[in-house]
Amino acid sequence: MKTQIRTLLVFLVIALLSCHKQESSQPVTEYGRSAPSKGSLKEKCASQIVLEQQIKENPARGQYLDKLEAATKNYKRSKAPAEPVKYIPVVVHVVLPNSNLVTADLIQSQLDVLNYDFNATNQELKGNPYLAGFMKENAGSLGVKFVLAQTVRVNTTVASFGTNDAVKMAARGGSDAVDPSTKLNIWVCDLGGIYLGYAQFPGGKEWADGVVLDYRSFGIGRKAGFPYYVDYALGRTATHEIGHWMNLRHIWGDRTCGTDYVDDTPVHDSPNFYCPEKGHLSLCGPNILEQWMNYMDYSDDACLYLFTRGQQFRMEAAAAESRAAYFYNSWP
Numbered sequence: 001m002k003t004q005i006r007t008l009l010v011f012l013v014i015a016l017l018s019c020h021k022q023e024s025s026q027p028v029t030e031y032g033r034s035a036p037s038k039g040s041l042k043e044k045c046a047s048q049i050v051l052e053q054q055i056k057e058n059p060a061r062g063q064y065l066d067k068l069e070a071a072t073k074n075y076k077r078s079k080a081p082a083e084p085v086k087y088i089p090v091v092v093h094v095v096l097p098n099s100n101l102v103t104a105d106l107i108q109s110q111l112d113v114l115n116y117d118f119n120a121t122n123q124e125l126k127g128n129p130y131l132a133g134f135m136k137e138n139a140g141s142l143g144v145k146f147v148l149a150q151t152v153r154v155n156t157t158v159a160s161f162g163t164n165d166a167v168k169m170a171a172r173g174g175s176d177a178v179d180p181s182t183k184l185n186i187w188v189c190d191l192g193g194i195y196l197g198y199a200q201f202p203g204g205k206e207w208a209d210g211v212v213l214d215y216r217s218f219g220i221g222r223k224a225g226f227p228y229y230v231d232y233a234l235g236r237t238a239t240h241e242i243g244h245w246m247n248l249r250h251i252w253g254d255r256t257c258g259t260d261y262v263d264d265t266p267v268h269d270s271p272n273f274y275c276p277e278k279g280h281l282s283l284c285g286p287n288i289l290e291q292w293m294n295y296m297d298y299s300d301d302a303c304l305y306l307f308t309r310g311q312q313f314r315m316e317a318a319a320a321e322s323r324a325a326y327f328y329n330s331w332p
């Protein structure tokens with residue numbers, strides 16, 4: 001009898017272990033979704049990680065953003081409905097062993113995408129897209145035009161950069177910012193396959209202000225001879241990162257069911273990857289449709305096509321309170 005029980009126990013333990021092994025070898029997240037199988041590209045964006053590091057090193061950084069948050073909350077919108085478009089001059093630094101890989105056409109394709117996305121004139125919104133119950137009429141439109149002010153090309157000896165801002169320093173194989181307090185600097189480089197990009201939120205070090213993008217997710221790169229990330233080759237990484245530069249947070253609030261401080265976006269339990277199905281629900285409460293097409297989610301480029309009006313208002317507050325010097329009435 002004893003032997004039988006022991007045999008049974010051993011069997012049970014083996015069964016449990018093998019069951020557990022099977023579970024842990026499945027690519028499942030804590031929410032039971034399939035995890036992305038894009039290798040190390042699981043984390044698309046390092047903006048929040050970089051910000052948290054900055055706050056750790058310098059608490060005043062966090063205090064600045066707290067003050068901006070209060071100002072954003074109290075911001076009284078005085079914008080006239082037909083206010084003329086504002087211009088944002090952009091400096092693009094191409095920092096690659098062969099900087100000519102990123103052509104002028106590719107740079108222009110990226111600016112075109114930004115001009116569509118930030119003004120709700122992107123192709124997707126012209127049709128009848130799935131918006132998880134959000135009204136198309138309430139899509140955010142910032143009334144801005146991104147214009148190329150300058151291209152800086154650096155044939156660097158650095159094979160790949162990280163998120164430590166070395167790409168923003170000529171002395172470290174990068175390229176020094178040009179007028180970073182009045183122009184949006186974008187660095188295009190090899191980010192080593194870990195991240196697609198990262199942005200600096202308002203109020204950081206002036207020389208480091210701007211956005212860094214991996215060249216494989218820059219512009220509309222779907223053409224022969226150019227290496228690109230298939231799922232991220234429609235220029236939406238720049239849209240996402242410039243959203244951060246304008247003080248937008250990730251739609252899931254960087255924690256389980258966190259807040260993005262925007263009233264008209266739904267609460268998300270975590271980032272979405274690929275192109276989720278219509279009707280995809282949040283696990284944060286009953287019947288909450290996740291807005292996976294929001295630029296501040298992690299879905300594939302083809303499935304990102306919306307800023308909400310609440311996000312537009314938040315960006316307008318950031319423009320007025322922190323980034324006014326980047327918005328010009330005319331250009332050049």
Ligand SMILES: [Zn+2]
Pocket residue numbers: 045046047048240241244250
């Ligand atoms: Zn991000």
